[in-house]
Amino acid sequence: MFRTALRNVLAHKxxxxxxxxxxxxxxxxxxxxxxxxxxxxNAFRNQSAKSYDNIAVGVTSYVDxxxxxxxxxxxxLKKIQGLDGVAAATxxxxxxxGVADPDGKLIGxxxxxxxxxxxxxxxxxxxLYTFVDGTGPASADAVALDKETASRGxxxxxxxxxxxxxxxxxxxxxxxxxxxDDGAVNAGGSLVLFDTAVAQQLFLRPGYxxxxxxxxxxxxxxxxxxxxxxxxxxxHANARTGKALADENAESIEREMSTINTVLLVFAGIxxxxxxxxxxxxxxxxxxxxxxxxxxxxxVGASRRQVKRSVLIEALVVGLLxxxxxxxxxxxxxxxxxxxxxxxxxxxxxxxxxxxLTAVGAALGVGVLITVLAAWLPARRAAKIPPIAxxxxxxxxxxxxxxxxxxxxxxxxxxxxxxAIVGGAAAAGKGGRTLIGGGAFLAxxxxxxxxxxxxxxxxxxxxxxxxxxxxxxxxxxxxxxVRNPRRTGATASALAIGLTLVTGLxxxxxxxxxxLDRMTTDNIKADYMVSMAGGGTLDPSALTALEKADGVSAVxxxxxxxxxxxxxxxxxxxxxxxxxxxxxxxxTVSGSLASLGEGRIAVDEKIAKAKGWKTGDTLPIxxxxxxxxxxTVGAVFEENQFLSSVLISTxxxxxxxxxxxxxxxxxxxxxxxxxxxxxxxxxxxGDNPAMSIxxxxxxxxxxxxVISTVLNIMYGLLAMALIIAVLGVVNxxxxxxxxxxxxxxxxxxxGLDRGKVKRMIRLEAVVISLFxxxxxxxxxAFLGWAIGQSIRSEIPGYALVLPWGRIALFLVLAxxxxxxxxxxxxxxxxxxxxxxxxxxx
Numbered sequence: 001m002f003r004t005a006l007r008n009v010l011a012h013k014x015x016x017x018x019x020x021x022x023x024x025x026x027x028x029x030x031x032x033x034x035x036x037x038x039x040x041x042n043a044f045r046n047q048s049a050k051s052y053d054n055i056a057v058g059v060t061s062y063v064d065x066x067x068x069x070x071x072x073x074x075x076x077l078k079k080i081q082g083l084d085g086v087a088a089a090t091x092x093x094x095x096x097x098g099v100a101d102p103d104g105k106l107i108g109x110x111x112x113x114x115x116x117x118x119x120x121x122x123x124x125x126x127x128l129y130t131f132v133d134g135t136g137p138a139s140a141d142a143v144a145l146d147k148e149t150a151s152r153g154x155x156x157x158x159x160x161x162x163x164x165x166x167x168x169x170x171x172x173x174x175x176x177x178x179x180x181d182d183g184a185v186n187a188g189g190s191l192v193l194f195d196t197a198v199a200q201q202l203f204l205r206p207g208y209x210x211x212x213x214x215x216x217x218x219x220x221x222x223x224x225x226x227x228x229x230x231x232x233x234x235x236h237a238n239a240r241t242g243k244a245l246a247d248e249n250a251e252s253i254e255r256e257m258s259t260i261n262t263v264l265l266v267f268a269g270i271x272x273x274x275x276x277x278x279x280x281x282x283x284x285x286x287x288x289x290x291x292x293x294x295x296x297x298x299x300v301g302a303s304r305r306q307v308k309r310s311v312l313i314e315a316l317v318v319g320l321l322x323x324x325x326x327x328x329x330x331x332x333x334x335x336x337x338x339x340x341x342x343x344x345x346x347x348x349x350x351x352x353x354x355x356x357l358t359a360v361g362a363a364l365g366v367g368v369l370i371t372v373l374a375a376w377l378p379a380r381r382a383a384k385i386p387p388i389a390x391x392x393x394x395x396x397x398x399x400x401x402x403x404x405x406x407x408x409x410x411x412x413x414x415x416x417x418x419x420a421i422v423g424g425a426a427a428a429g430k431g432g433r434t435l436i437g438g439g440a441f442l443a444x445x446x447x448x449x450x451x452x453x454x455x456x457x458x459x460x461x462x463x464x465x466x467x468x469x470x471x472x473x474x475x476x477x478x479x480x481x482v483r484n485p486r487r488t489g490a491t492a493s494a495l496a497i498g499l500t501l502v503t504g505l506x507x508x509x510x511x512x513x514x515x516l517d518r519m520t521t522d523n524i525k526a527d528y529m530v531s532m533a534g535g536g537t538l539d540p541s542a543l544t545a546l547e548k549a550d551g552v553s554a555v556x557x558x559x560x561x562x563x564x565x566x567x568x569x570x571x572x573x574x575x576x577x578x579x580x581x582x583x584x585x586x587x588t589v590s591g592s593l594a595s596l597g598e599g600r601i602a603v604d605e606k607i608a609k610a611k612g613w614k615t616g617d618t619l620p621i622x623x624x625x626x627x628x629x630x631x632t633v634g635a636v637f638e639e640n641q642f643l644s645s646v647l648i649s650t651x652x653x654x655x656x657x658x659x660x661x662x663x664x665x666x667x668x669x670x671x672x673x674x675x676x677x678x679x680x681x682x683x684x685x686g687d688n689p690a691m692s693i694x695x696x697x698x699x700x701x702x703x704x705x706v707i708s709t710v711l712n713i714m715y716g717l718l719a720m721a722l723i724i725a726v727l728g729v730v731n732x733x734x735x736x737x738x739x740x741x742x743x744x745x746x747x748x749x750x751g752l753d754r755g756k757v758k759r760m761i762r763l764e765a766v767v768i769s770l771f772x773x774x775x776x777x778x779x780x781a782f783l784g785w786a787i788g789q790s791i792r793s794e795i796p797g798y799a800l801v802l803p804w805g806r807i808a809l810f811l812v813l814a815x816x817x818x819x820x821x822x823x824x825x826x827x828x829x830x831x832x833x834x835x836x837x838x839x840x841x
Contacts, residue, residue, distance in 0.1 A: 019278060019279050019282045019283075019318055019322070019371070019731070020318060020321060020322040020325070021322075021727050022274075022279060022322075022724045022727055022728070023275060023279070023318070023322035023323060023326060023370065024323075024325050024326035024329060024367075025271060025720055025723065026268060026271045026272035026275050026326065026366075026367065026370070026720070027323045027326025027327060027330065027363050027366060027367040028326040028327070028329040028333055029264075029267070029268035029271055029272075029330070029720055030265065030268045030272070030330065030363050030367075031326065031327045031329075031330025031333075031334075031359055031360075031362070031363035032330035032331070032332075032333030033261060033264040033330075033334075034265075034330075034356070034358065034359035034362060034363070035330060035334035035353065035354065035355055035356075036337045036338065037257045037260055038354040038356050038359060039351065039352075039353050039354045040338070041254060041257040041354075042352075042354045043351035045250045045254075046351055047181050049246045049250070050181055051128075051181050051182075052243070052245055052249075053242075054213075054215050054242075055214065055215065055242035055245070056214050056215055056216035056220070056222045056225050056241065057214040057216075057222060057225045057229050057240070058213055058214070058240055058241075058245045059212040059213075059214070059233060059237055059238070059239045060211050060237065060238050061210060061211065061233075061234070061236055061237040061238070062236040062237075063204060063210050065659045068205075069234070070208075071204050071208035071209060072091070072210070072211075072212060072234065073207055073209075076232055076234070077091045077209060080214060083228050083229065083232075084220075084228070085216060085217050085219070085220030085224060085225055085228070086216070086217060086220070086225065087216055087218075087220075088121050088122075088215040089212055089214045089215070090119045090121070090126070090213045090215075091117075091119060091196070091209030092209060092210060092213065093116065093196075093199050093204050093209050093210045093211075094114055094115060094116040094117075094199070094210060095114070095115055095165065095166070095202060095204075096113060096114065096532065096534045096536045096690070097113060097114060097115025097163055097202075098163070098164045098165075098689055098690035099113070099145065099149055099153055099162070099163055099164075099190050099192060099689075100161075100162040100163075100164070100169070100689035101152065101154075102153065102154060104689055106533050106689040106690055107152050107153050108189040108190040111534050111535060112189025112190075113189045113190045114189060114190070114192070115163075115165065115192040115194060115199065115202065115203065116191065116199060117193065117195070117196040117200070118136035118137050118194065118195065119196055127215075128180065129144070129178040129179070129180050129193065130179050131144070131176045131177065131178045132178065132179060133156075133157050133176060133177040134176030134177060136175065136178075136193060137172075137175045137176075137193055137194055137198075140195055140197065140198050141173055142173050142174075142175040142195065143161060143163060143173075143174060143175065143192050143193060143194055144174070144175050144176040144178055144192070144193040145174060145176075145177055145192060145193075146177070146178060146180055146182070146185050146191045147177050147178065148185060148190075149185075149191070149192075150174070150177045157174055157175065157177065159173075160172070160173060160174075161173070161174050164688050164689055164690035164691070165203075165690075166202075166532065166537055166538065166539045167202075167539035167541055168539070168541055168542075168686050168688065169686050169689070178193070222241040222242065222243065223241065226240070226241055264717070267717040267718065268720075270497070270498075270501065270718065271720040271724055272370050273497065273721075274497050274498060274721045274725055274728075275370065275374075276373070277490045277491070277494045277728060278490075278725075278727060278731055279315075279370070279371055279374035279375060280375070280377060280378060282731055283311065283374070283375040283378035284486070284487070298386070304383035304384070307379075307382050308379045308380060308382060309379075310382075311378060311379035311383075312372055312376065312379050314375070315372045315374070315375030315379070316368060316372055319367050319368040319369075319370070319372060320364070320368055322367055323363060323366075323367030324364070326363065327363045327367075330363060331353070331355070334353065406449060406452075407449075407453050409446075410447075410449030411446070412446070413443070413446030413449060414442075414443055414446030414447055414449075416439075416442050416446070417439045417440065417443025417444070417445075417446055418443055419439070420436070420438055420442060420443075421439035421440060421783065422439075422786070423435055423439070424436035424437075424786060424790060425790055426789070427790070428789065428791070428792070428793055432790040433790045433791075436790060439786075440783050443779065444497065444500065447496065447779060448489075448493045448496070451488075451490075451496070452489035454489075455481070455489055458771055458774065459478055459481050459488075459767055459771055460478075460482075462478065462767065463475065463479075466478050466763060466767070470759060471756075472752065472756065473752075473757075473759040473760040473763060474763055476760045477759075477763035477764040477766075480764045481764050481767045481768055481771070487732060488732075488771070490732075491728050491729055491731075492768055492769075492771045492772030493772065494721075494725035494728040494772070495728075495769060495772030495773060495776060495814065496775040497721065497776065498718055498725050498776065499772070499773050499777055499780060499810055499814070500775075500776040500779045500780040501714075501718055501721075501780065502715065502718055502722075502776075503776060503777045503779075503780025504780040504783040504784040505711060505714050505780075506711065506784070506803050506806050506807075507780065507783075507784025507785065507800075507801070507802060507803065508784045508788055509707050509708075509710070510801050510803040511784070511788050511798070511799070511801045512707055512788075512795065512798075513703070513704045513707045513708070514799075514801050515795050515797050515798045516703040516704065516795075517700050518797045519641050519703075520696060520700050520703065521696075521700075522585060522797065523584060523585050523640050523641050524583070524584060524642060525582060525584060525585055525668065526583040526584070526667060526668050526696075527667060527668050527672050527673045527677065527695060528666070528673065528678070528681060528693055528695055529665075529666055529667075529693075529694050529699060530546065530664060530681065530685070530694075531664040531665075531691070531692050532691060532692070533689075533690050533692050535663070536663075537660075537662055537663065538557070538663070538665060538691075540660060540662070542662075542665060542685060542688075542691065543555070543557055543662065543665055545684045545685055545686070546665055546681065546684055546685070549681055549683075549684035550680045550684075551669045551671070551680050552667055552668070552670075552680075552681075553582070553670050554579040554582040554583055554667070554668040555576065555583075555666070555667045555668070556575045556580045556583055556666055557574065557575065557576070557650060557662045557666075558573050558642070558643065558662070558663065558665075558666065559573065559574035559575070559650055559653070559657075559661060559662045560572075560573065560574075560662075561623075561624055561648070561653050561657060561660075561661070563621055563622065563623060563624070563646065564622035565601075565611075565619045565620070565621055565631075565646070566611070566619055566620060568611075570644075570646050571646070572644050572645075572646035572647065572648050573643050573646070574647075574648050574649065574652070574657075574660070575596070575647055575648075576649070577594065577596035577597035577649050578597060580593065580647070582668055583666040583667075583668055584640055584643060584666070585640065586637050586640055587637060588637050588638075589608075589635075589636040590614070590615045590635065591616075591633070591634050591635030591636060595632075595634025595635055596635075597649060597651075598634065599631070599649065599651075599652050600632045600635075601631055601632070601633060601646055601647060602634055602635040602636070602646070602647040603635075603636055603637075603646050604638065604640070604646075605636055605639060606639050607645040608633075608636045614633065614636065615634065615636055616632065617632070617633045618630050618631070618632050619631055619633065623657075624653075624657060631648075631652075639796075641796055667681065669681075673695040673696065678693055678695070722817075725817075726817050726820070726821050729765055729769060729821035729822075730821045730822075733761060733764065734824065734825045737761065737825045737828055744829055744832055745832060754830040754831075755830075757826070757829050757830045758826040758829065758830045760829075761822050761825055761826035761829050762818070762822040762826050764822070765818035765819065765821050765822035765825075766818035766819060766822075767818070769814045769815060769821070770811065773814035774811075777810060781802060784800075785800055788800055
């Protein structure tokens with residue numbers, strides 16, 4: 001029986017090709033994901049460990065420029081440097097610093113553009129940096145740049161360099177160029193080194209450090225130094241050994257890689273799940289074609305178990321072969337992904353390709369297991385073929401009882417799933433979304449079970465139109481599509497799964513995108529938003545400059561400040577009275593926003609109801625510097641998504657916040673947004689490359705761009721599942737043509753020409769594809785609605801949007817898929833010799 005199984009594999013190479021491709025693609029996705037994330041994680045862990053090689057003890061501290069107790073002062077650093085066993089102790093301070101290229105644009109991505117201090121030891125060098133040209137900065141007007149940033153900016157030692165921090169742009173002289181293992185640089189950012197005194201002034205306070213790196217002298221252990229350092233530190237500082245810091249960083253990298261792993265493996269699982277239908281379909285058709293052969297084996301003494309084992313051995317051989325090829329393809333995919341990250345600006349640390357036993361075992365195990373499991377039902381059916389079937393050419397058909405059981409199970413699963421989805425939509429929140437997820441799984445399985453039953457009535461609706469448009473070819477195609485409902489159902493199921501996910505994502509993405517777009521339109525009157533490219537705090541000088549800019553008619557910061565009103569802390573926004581109403585759509589429920597200028601506060605309607613506040617109430621207040629007083633509610637306004645629930649004047653909080661936290665400034669100009677007005681703002685800010693100026697359309701694009709990017713990534717990941725679904729259509733048609741050789745020969749003999757035979761096969765493929773697409777789109781739209789309902793309370797202005805344009809595109813693409821998938825089978829069908837085909841058994 002083992003030799004028989006191997007002979008059958010070799011005899012049906014072409015028919016098993018699609019199964020091999022499906023398993024191979026799924027395994028490649030799994031193995032590529034595991035190898036890629038293992039390689040990436042190993043490279044980052046090694047780089048992280050290398051950065052802690054010379055650190056025996058690392059000291060970190062709480063940092064707040066407004067808190068004089070934060071940071072670690074120079075006397076403490078001196079005490080640590082004087083400890084026995086300390087070879088060196090280096091103070092570090094860091095923050096945002098961006099470098100302009102020759103065109104005045106920011107080099108790097110903003111969020112990973114950093115600045116730090118250059119701290120040479122007794123040997124005149126800083127152990128963290130290796131200079132390839134020049135030296136470290138030794139004066140207030142000098143800086144050093146990492147090699148990549150200097151190259152991108154075309155800077156050489158001695159050149160002037162424009163550097164932006166949270167304050168105005170300043171010009172420095174480039175003293176040196178260095179290489180580093182700093183994570184920010186490897187993430188595509190930049191690193192600027194300043195003299196220590198300059199860095200302290202820019203990022204913290206003169207004489208204070210954020211971190212201290214302690215190196216051990218020969219003979220001193222990390223634990224000994226840790227015990228000696230801890231008593232010298234202020235309460236808010238924490239000391240750990242270099243190994244502990246490296247381990248902590250490694251764990252963080254492991255978590256990040258695990259998240260990426262999980263996301264990619266979910267999509268790999270979807271691809272493999274879709275592949276199971278193709279595999280099951282292939283083995284079902286092979287068993288059906290070999291009914292007489294299998295029955296004859298039974299007649300000459302083979303037991304049911306041996307027949308079943310024979311089919312499963314075929315699946316095992318196919319799965320093993322496909323898994324090996326898929327694993328090798330996955331290695332290539334991992335290398336390609338690593339290279340692609342470099343192309344997109346993410347620098348990956350050098351390191352070997354990591355091929356773990358887990359990746360090998362998972363890839364091979366999953367491929368073989370999926371193939372064998374998918375072939376189990378066909379193998380079971382093969383074992384049930386009675387020996388008497390060898391005397392007949394009639395293939396065994398499903399009994400009425402089996403169909404009733406199948407459809408009953410499918411109906412129950414679908415109803416349970418639909419009920420859970422509706423219940424989750426009504427419940428909302430995280431619990432509701434969990435319920436929707438469970439319901440979606442049940443509904444999808446139920447629909448898959450019911451698809452053979454649904455195929456007849458659904459395709460019957462299209463039959464009249466196909467007959468009118470395409471004549472005999474259309475009629476035959478519709479009849480062929482439902483001749484074997486299980487086969488049609490399995491083929492359509494693969495497409496339905498992919499399009500369910502794609503449609504659900506599209507409905508949700510477009511709906512959220514339009515809700516965010518309306519939120520921007522409905523809440524903002526300002527023409528521009530000015531912010532730091534790195535997402536940091538704007539310097540007060542930026543607000544002053546914008547107030548003086550040509551053409552500016554209104555300007556207000558959104559300054560974040562913490563207040564305690566009564567017994568509760570509230571996040572408040574300090575704004576400019578008088579201007580804020582011209583910059584935001586603020587609708588007053590009671591009182592007047594002009595009262596902000598009188599030292600009162602305004603609260604939105606939601607918090608006012610929750611707290612029982614009303615206009616005229618006097619509340620005890622504690623400012624961020626712990627000073628207490630009382631304040632009156634001057635107005636209640638309708639909620640605005642771009643402002644906090646509590647508004648207060650910048651003048652009121654100014655005495656309590658020496659370093660204001662201003663993430664953005666909003667500006668209105670005469671004549672609205674225009675190139676001239678934008679240039680006036682750029683000029684007023686000193687052509688600062690680190691400052692972003694966005695008009696309302698830019699804001700809308702930013703919100704929509706995030707959703708579009710996520711959708712495109714999801715579409716790309718789901719493409720693997722759809723490719724496998726297409727292979728399923730090709731496989732089904734090829735098998736169908738092979739089974740119907742005699743029938744096609746008869747049709748040719750009675751006058752159906754080759755062109756009409758091709759058209760019949762193509763239309764059959766289109767019908768099956770569109771049937772699967774309709775099922776998938778319907779279920780996907782339902783899931784998109786349900787998930788949207790569960791989050792609508794968190795998204796102001798939420799309203800379901802069905803992307804009819806995309807839905808129409810999905811249907812067109814499904815039709816195109818059918819046409820493309822049918823090219824080879826249709827060509828083979830048309831080339832059949834009618835006399836040879838008629839004689840085929």
